[in-house]
Amino acid sequence: EKVLTQSPATLSVSPGERVTLSCRASQSVSSSLAWYQLKRGQAPRLLIYDASTRATGIPARFSGSGSGTEFTLTISSLQSEDFAVYYCHQYNNWPRTFGQGTKVQIK
């Protein structure tokens, strides 16, 4: 099973700041990695798939990069609606796995 480790666990930021979240895989997952945003009481929202492709309707301030074992989700200028928990997810092989999440909270 490929373990995904996200860092940091919690990030305290101010609106307008640039945010970088990390996801590290225990073995290569090629580019088979997605990022989701999860807000309390809502279904998860797909942000990025195939490591760097924005999903339909996702604002350009969200970008993904990386391949192999190191991945990054960047939010170029944090908006108030972006305070949430973010998860990475690998689908390179079975079983699929998720990272433990990074909470982005207001500073």
Added chain:
Amino acid sequence: QVQLVQSGAEVKKPGASVRVSCEASGYAFTTYGITWVRQAPGQGLEWLGWISTYDGDTNYAQKFQGRVTMTTDTSTSTAYMELRSLTSDDTAVYCCARGTDALDIWGQGTMVTVSS
């Protein structure tokens, strides 16, 4: 529009089974697999398994092997997830999601509470 609508909240006793349904609409059901994920209180997302809506092929997380069964009814565009021998550790929100790889559409979640 494209959506997945899940069945309502369940309260079960330890040792019981639960079956959660996930009805798809707005797209051709058999062209996308269905993945099941859960989130326990205060915890992260946990992948339970996947089912092919085309041929019923499944892949389960080893942790749930022997205790989970995923099925589909293509006549009603509905996927089902049954979990048996429930314990308090199974208390969680269970979600279905469209996709075999990245998951682009999610159900609203079904709260399953296991309590004596």
